Amino acid sequence: MKEITYEQVVETVSELCMSANYYLGEDVIQSLKEGIAKEKSETGVKVLEQLVENAAIASANQVPMCQDTGVAVVFLEVGQEVHITGGDLYQAVNEGVAKGYVEGYLRKSMVNDPLIRKNTNDNTPAVIHTKIVPGDNLTITVAPKGGGSENMSAIKMLPPSAGRQGVIDFVLETVKNAGPNPCPPIVVGVGIGGNFEKAALLAKEALLRPVGSVNPNEELAELEKELLESINKLGIGPQGFGGVVTALDVHVNTFPCHIASLPVAVNINCHAARHKTKTI
Amino acid sequence: MAEKYLKAPLTDQDVSELTIGDQVYISGIIYTARDAAHKRLVELLDKGEELPLELEGQILFYVGPSPAKPGAVIGSAGPTTSYRMDAYTPALLDKGLKGMIGKGSRSQEVKESIVKNKAVYFAAVGGAAALTAQRIKKAEVIAYPDLGPEAIHKLEVENLPVIVVNDSFGRDLYQEGMKKYQS
Numbered sequence: 001m002k003e004i005t006y007e008q009v010v011e012t013v014s015e016l017c018m019s020a021n022y023y024l025g026e027d028v029i030q031s032l033k034e035g036i037a038k039e040k041s042e043t044g045v046k047v048l049e050q051l052v053e054n055a056a057i058a059s060a061n062q063v064p065m066c067q068d069t070g071v072a073v074v075f076l077e078v079g080q081e082v083h084i085t086g087g088d089l090y091q092a093v094n095e096g097v098a099k100g101y102v103e104g105y106l107r108k109s110m111v112n113d114p115l116i117r118k119n120t121n122d123n124t125p126a127v128i129h130t131k132i133v134p135g136d137n138l139t140i141t142v143a144p145k146g147g148g149s150e151n152m153s154a155i156k157m158l159p160p161s162a163g164r165q166g167v168i169d170f171v172l173e174t175v176k177n178a179g180p181n182p183c184p185p186i187v188v189g190v191g192i193g194g195n196f197e198k199a200a201l202l203a204k205e206a207l208l209r210p211v212g213s214v215n216p217n218e219e220l221a222e223l224e225k226e227l228l229e230s231i232n233k234l235g236i237g238p239q240g241f242g243g244v245v246t247a248l249d250v251h252v253n254t255f256p257c258h259i260a261s262l263p264v265a266v267n268i269n270c271h272a273a274r275h276k277t278k279t280i
Numbered sequence: 281m282a283e284k285y286l287k288a289p290l291t292d293q294d295v296s297e298l299t300i301g302d303q304v305y306i307s308g309i310i311y312t313a314r315d316a317a318h319k320r321l322v323e324l325l326d327k328g329e330e331l332p333l334e335l336e337g338q339i340l341f342y343v344g345p346s347p348a349k350p351g352a353v354i355g356s357a358g359p360t361t362s363y364r365m366d367a368y369t370p371a372l373l374d375k376g377l378k379g380m381i382g383k384g385s386r387s388q389e390v391k392e393s394i395v396k397n398k399a400v401y402f403a404a405v406g407g408a409a410a411l412t413a414q415r416i417k418k419a420e421v422i423a424y425p426d427l428g429p430e431a432i433h434k435l436e437v438e439n440l441p442v443i444v445v446n447d448s449f450g451r452d453l454y455q456e457g458m459k460k461y462q463s
Contacts, residue, residue, distance in 0.1 A: 067355065181384035
């Protein structure tokens with residue numbers, strides 16, 4: 001049994017909160033640069049250039065790439081041979097989030113209650129998703145998620161008869177309704193199957209895949225390609241000013257489901273598709 | 281697309297020369313306000329009380345900046361999504377507000393109020409917050425410090441890059457731009 005201390009978790013989460021907000025992934029930067037070559041709108045090209053420049057400034061000065069440093073969404077993959085010593089794992093995660101957001105000069109965007117709405121002043125609590133996995137490692141991913149794009153996400157319980165086309169229609173409808181609001185070019189996470197909450201989590205997890213990655217299942221890879229092409233024909237473009245680069249990528253994750261159901265969740269991420277992972 | 285340089289606050293003449301798609305660089309004084317500050321401003325108007333700032337000709341930037349690092353003027357400062365301010369905006373436009381900087385579509389009511397009051401809605405590039413912060417030369421909280429990032433800041437900006445989305449003639453870049461590139 002491997003022992004991991006409370007302090008190790010605090011430090012790791014704190015570092016990941018800062019690095020996720022300062023350093024945009026190379027996959028996203030590469031994709032934005034490819035977008036500059038593809039984009040037909042002059043304004044759209046300018047926007048994409050500004051985003052590449054912005055990522056460089058954020059990383060050079062170690063400041064957040066976006067002022068909305070998000071809800072701290074934390075994924076924990078806890079090896080079943082791991083023993084956390086010195087305190088409560090979730091408390092350690094929250095202490096790490098507070099430390100990272102305060103010491104890293106990140107914006108505190110969490111309110112204590114959805115209706116009372118008083119700022120907690122340290123961006124806690126985190127939204128934590130935990131998986132127990134084989135092995136003796138603890139893998140932590142911090143994925144700060146901005147409010148603008150999260151607000152444009154949607155879930156629908158389709159009848160199985162709606163099938164593949166029903167899924168495509170719902171994804172396109174969601175992206176079209178979102179228009180300029182979620183800061184396109186967007187990354188689209190689609191969760192299909194499971195049940196109500198599983199579909200939403202699948203969509204969120206799909207956003208953690210690298211931009212440019214393809215689903216290993218051939219049919220799903222084909223669906224991702226078709227969705228990306230269709231979204232980029234909507235005309236929304238960078239920031240919604242019109243153009244052909246509306247989405248950088250579409251990732252579809254699936255899970256078996258009930259004979260009566262076809263749940264579909266669409267989680268939209270802005271171009272600041274931020275997440276950083278570390279294994280202890 | 282035309283490039284224009286403007287000094288804030290704005291005049292009717294400034295606004296009348298802007299059309300959708302123009303790239304505008306704003307210099308001068310602007311103010312920040314987002315959800316909670318808008319709510320308070322409109323509550324004051326409803327009660328007939330004085331506002332903490334004179335709105336005539338002013339530009340409001342919908343932003344809640346991240347905290348400034350030691351030695352910095354301000355933290356990262358990009359626009360937030362504007363529709364959340366729609367319910368409050370016509371009342372402020374009627375009081376003389378001339379410009380707004382945000383991102384995303386406005387309601388029909390806001391668009392009509394923009395035309396009626398000869399105002400303009402600009403979009404800044406959402407997420408380009410580290411770049412935008414470099415164009416902010418001075419920042420000071422002038423109202424509602426208890427709101428933290430949502431407090432009203434007075435900003436002195438130099439060549440802040442924005443795009444005209446809704447002009448005073450009723451045109452909408454989001455609608456026209458999307459139509460142009462639909463296939």
